[in-house]
Amino acid sequence: MALSPGARVRLAALCAVTALLTVLAQPQASADEPPARTVSGWLPYWDxxxxxxxALRHASQLHTVSPFWYQAMAADRIDGHPGAGDTRIIDGLHQAGIKVVPTVMETMGPGVLAEILTDPHSRTTHVETLLTVVRARGYDxxxxxxxxxxPTGEDGYLGVRAAYAAFARELxxxxxxxxxxxxxxxxxxxxxxGRIWDYAALGKAADRVRIMGYDLHWSGGAAGPLASPQWYDDILRHATALIPADRLEMGLPAxxxxxxxxxxxRHVTWKEAEALRLAKGIAYQLDPASQTPHFTYEEDDSVRDVWYxxxxxxxxxxxxxxxxxxxxxxLWALGFEDPAVWPVLGRV
Incomplete structure (x- = not known):
């Protein structure tokens, strides 16, 4: 039976109210709720x-994986480490919904990279060489x-700093x-x-600027924590004044x-450090100042000091x-870390 015009209006109004009540009943995100944290990680070629x-175990949390695959040797030469460009790994990460952004590092002799960057022709040649790597495997x-x-010296660092920024803009x-x-x-x-980096210029050029937030104490110096909340506060107070926070990525040690x-x-992963601590029968302890774990043990008549x-x-x-x-x-690096770090990073 056909509804009267009045009945149709009342039915439409009832449907609208029902739809509104359904929406209101759904959990609503707070306007003040921060966006979810993203996690990326370097993938070491030696493991x-x-x-x-x-990476596949934690694919639901991973934004990007950077296989540590390439090394710049000259303006026109980039070599691959063992396993570089493995299409099985690239395809597997892509299928898991993870971006693949390989890392190019370098260990050139003193002044060699500076010469490449400060010469416009060599700099462009190097950019072209890097683009060839990206195109070769369909990287993201x-x-x-x-x-x-x-460590560029006082006399040259401003020029090298400006040249690296120009390289970043071009690339x-x-x-x-x-x-x-x-x-x-x-x-x-x-x-x-860190004076060599023009943070403001790099932040304008790049999608993400990764700060290596580790080695507050390192292999070439005295023993101590690799990071601390106080150090991170110092780093990020400065960085966020020059680079938008959503373009920064804080590197965490594992x-x-x-x-x-x-x-x-000796370098130790979290797994190796914990295995050593347990093998020595040493109680777990956190340093009160840095809130990082550490312990000491004896070996060959010497006292060794482990911070991780x-x-x-x-x-x-x-x-x-x-x-x-x-x-x-x-994370530096995937496979090194305490498995319990993943639920910690999953908290908003």
Whole structure:
């Protein structure tokens, strides 16, 4: 039976009210709720299968994986490490919904990279060489981790700093024209470190600037924590004044160092550090100041001092990241980490 015009109006009104009540009944996100954290990670070529399996286990949390695959040798030469460009790994990560942005690092002799960057012709040649790498495997972009320019002397550092910024603008512009991402990895910048990087210029050029938030104490110095909340606060107060927070990615350590006075410092992953601690029967302890785990043990009549990072240490650092609006993190490196760090990073 056909409804009267009045009945049709009342029915339409009833449907509208029902729809509104249904919407209101749904859980609503708070306008003040921060966006979810993103996690990226470097994949070490020396443990490629372990890192790859780790990435697939945590695919739901991973934004980008950067296989540590390439090394710049000259303006027109980039070599691959063992396993570089493995299409099985690239395809597997893509199928898991993870972007693949390989890292290019370099260990050129003193001044060599600076010469490439400060010469416009050599710089463009190098950009073209990098683009060839990106096109060769259908990568989503590239991550540049060039560190040999960091100790540039007082006389030359301003010129090298400007040249690296020019290189970043040229490379990132060309990548963006191809629809690819440009990621730049830099050392932390504080009052007395990291001066070689023009943070403001790099932040304008790149999609993400990765700050290596580790090695507060490193293999070449005295024993101590690799990171601390206080150090992160210092780094991020400076960085966020120059680079938008959503373009910053804070690098978190998943490893440590095993020092001995006057002897060789050993690199240890979280897994290796914990296995050593348990084998020595040493109780777990956190350093009160840095909130990072550490322990000492005896070997060959010497006392060795181990500092490393785990999920509790990361949990102590995250409030600092939140306070500075940093939601993007990256791990050095996949397969090194405390498995408990993943649920910690999953918290908003």
């Amino acid at each position: 490629q299968e372990g890192g790859y399996a780790d 972009g590239i991550d540049i981790d060039y560190e040999s320019i960091a 990132c512009g060309r990548l963006h024209a191809l629809g690819k991402q440009c990621v730049l990895t830099v050392s932390p910048q504080t009052a007395d470190t 490893y440590g160092w095993d020092w001995v006075p006057g002897g060789r410092t 990072q785990d999920s509790l240490g990361v949990a102590a650092d995250l409030p600092v990241l939140r306070r500075h609006g940093i939601r993007n993190t990256t």
